[in-house]
Amino acid sequence: MRNIVRVGIAVLAAAVSAVVVAVPGGATVPTAETAMAAPAHSRKGPAVVDYAHRGASGSAPENTIAAARFAVTQGATFVETDVRRTADGELVVMHDDKLSRTTNVEEVFPDRAPYWVHDFTLAEIRQLDAGSWFAPEFTGERVPTLREFVDALKRRSGLLLEIKGSLLYPGIEADIVAELKSIPGYLPWALATGKLVIQSFWVPAVRDIHTLLPDVPVGLLFETRPTDDVLVEASRWADQINPGNAFTDQALVDRVHELGMSINPYVVNNGRDMRRFVNLGVDGIITDYPAVMRDIVRITR
Ligand code: G3P
Ligand code: CA
Numbered sequence: 042m043r044n045i046v047r048v049g050i051a052v053l054a055a056a057v058s059a060v061v062v063a064v065p066g067g068a069t070v071p072t073a074e075t076a077m078a079a080p081a082h083s084r085k086g087p088a089v090v091d092y093a094h095r096g097a098s099g100s101a102p103e104n105t106i107a108a109a110r111f112a113v114t115q116g117a118t119f120v121e122t123d124v125r126r127t128a129d130g131e132l133v134v135m136h137d138d139k140l141s142r143t144t145n146v147e148e149v150f151p152d153r154a155p156y157w158v159h160d161f162t163l164a165e166i167r168q169l170d171a172g173s174w175f176a177p178e179f180t181g182e183r184v185p186t187l188r189e190f191v192d193a194l195k196r197r198s199g200l201l202l203e204i205k206g207s208l209l210y211p212g213i214e215a216d217i218v219a220e221l222k223s224i225p226g227y228l229p230w231a232l233a234t235g236k237l238v239i240q241s242f243w244v245p246a247v248r249d250i251h252t253l254l255p256d257v258p259v260g261l262l263f264e265t266r267p268t269d270d271v272l273v274e275a276s277r278w279a280d281q282i283n284p285g286n287a288f289t290d291q292a293l294v295d296r297v298h299e300l301g302m303s304i305n306p307y308v309v310n311n312g313r314d315m316r317r318f319v320n321l322g323v324d325g326i327i328t329d330y331p332a333v334m335r336d337i338v339r340i341t342r
Contacts, residue, residue, distance in 0.1 A: 089318075090325035091334040092201050093117035094308050095136060099329035102175035103143065104134045105182040109193035117331040119199040119238070121307075124187050124217060126210040131163040132187040132220050138206055144169035144184065159209055187220055191227065199236030201327075203262070207246040214249040232256055240283055244275075251278050260305070266293065276300035283307060283327065286314065294321045312337055 096108025097115055104122055112120045123136045139156045140146040146156050146169050153160065163186070172182025185193070187202075194200060207213055217239070221228055231237035239250045240260035247259045260281030261267075266288040267275075275282065282297045282304050289306040297304040307327035309315055315337045318326055328334045 089323060089338045090118045090305070091331045091338075092119040092121050092305060092307075092325055092327040093198070093331040094121050094327045094329050096120055096122065097329070097331055099310065100332075102172045102179050102182055104136055104185070104190075105171050105179070106185050106189060106193045107172065107179055107182050109185075109190055109198075112331055113194055113198050115332040116335060117198045119201045119236070119325070120194055121201040121203060121327055122190055123203045123205045124213070125158045125205050126213050126216065127161060127163045127166060128159055129162040129164075130216070132213075132216060133158065133163065133166060134185045134187060134190045136205070138209060140166070140169065140184075143174055144171045145173065157209075187217070188224060191221075191224060196227075196230060196234075196236070199234070199238070200231070201260070202237070202239045204239065204241040204243065204246045204250070207241065207243045214246050215253065218250070218253045228254075228257075238281060240281065247279065262307070269296065272296060272300055272302075276302055281305055281324075286318070289318065289321070289323070291321050294323055298322070 093112035093115070095103035096105065097111035097117065098104070098108050101108040101111045109120055122134050124132055125135045125138070127133055135143070135158055137143065138158060140158055140161065141156045146153070149168055150156075150165070158166075166184050169184060170180060170182065171184045172179030191200060202217070204213060204217065221237075228237075235258070238258045238260055239247070239254070240262055241247050242262040242264065244261060247261055250257065251259050258280035259278075260283045261275050261279050263282065263284045265285070267282065267284070272282065280302060282302050284293065284304065284306055286306040286309050289304070294304050303324035305325035305327055306318055306323055308329060309318055309326045310329050310333075312333055315326055315328070315334055319338055326334055
């Protein structure tokens with residue numbers, strides 16, 4: 042199911058209206074000025090899809106229900122999130138392999154360092170505050186399960202699901218598939234609407250998903266520039282190439298398209314950079330600020 046996200050026609054907004062995204066916690070905020078700094082262009086081409094990175098993580102604590110809800114409210118086409126497995130085999134949404142950066146685990150469990158996710162049960166993780174590190178108004182946010190996160194999207198925004206730590210959690214790919222299958226009606230809906238993509242930096246994990254769910258689009262993440270051989274091999278079965286933005290250039294965009302895949306750089310938060318990537322012809326942009334992205338590109342669904 043290639044290029045599922047390359048739909049419709051988008052026109053780059055000729056002028057960008059003032060956007061101020063509420064960003065507690067002192068995170069860098071792309072302002073209307075940065076969005077306006079790039080010259081206005083007109084461009085016709087495939088729609089550029091917005092992917093809200095870890096939810097609307099510029100506006101709410103990453104990978105929480107609050108971040109998912111912000112993304113849905115802001116109209117994000119897709120929401121990206123990260124999945125890991127607890128000591129008792131539950132799937133939770135968490136970027137890091139340890140709980141310390143985004144929760145108060147050190148306060149609640151002072152003797153349990155180094156705080157690996159896989160050393161804690163879901164019941165223990167449920168006791169943690171995953172919001173106050175970001176801003177006081179998010180105190181009490183919990184680490185969600187994958188199922189809760191999917192439910193929070195209300196089948197309005199799609200899901201770009203990243204598998205983390207496959208070597209830490211053997212068999213997590215099959216667990217994810219089983220969990221998605223257990224949500225009534227979810228997979229048929231996702232397949233019919235094209236609103237589920239599964240990705241990883243770890244190629245064997247993505248291959249496993251492709252084997253288990255051959256109709257679900259899959260993506261490969263790259264933190265360094267992929268060789269042409271890697272791209273050619275990926276093109277035999279993968280749908281998306283999702284590279285770091287620092288090495289995403291015209292040659293890479295064109296080569297990925299020649300090979301019949303789509304390309305969605307991460308993480309692009311500045312309006313000027315969003316415009317630059319749109320003009321390179323990317324298919325989507327993974328951003329902490331889906332509201333800014335929507336103001337940069339008029340999205341046709
Ligand atoms: O989806 C792209 C991005 O999420 C990959 O990097 O570290 O934020 O998971 P990371
Ligand atoms: Ca991720």
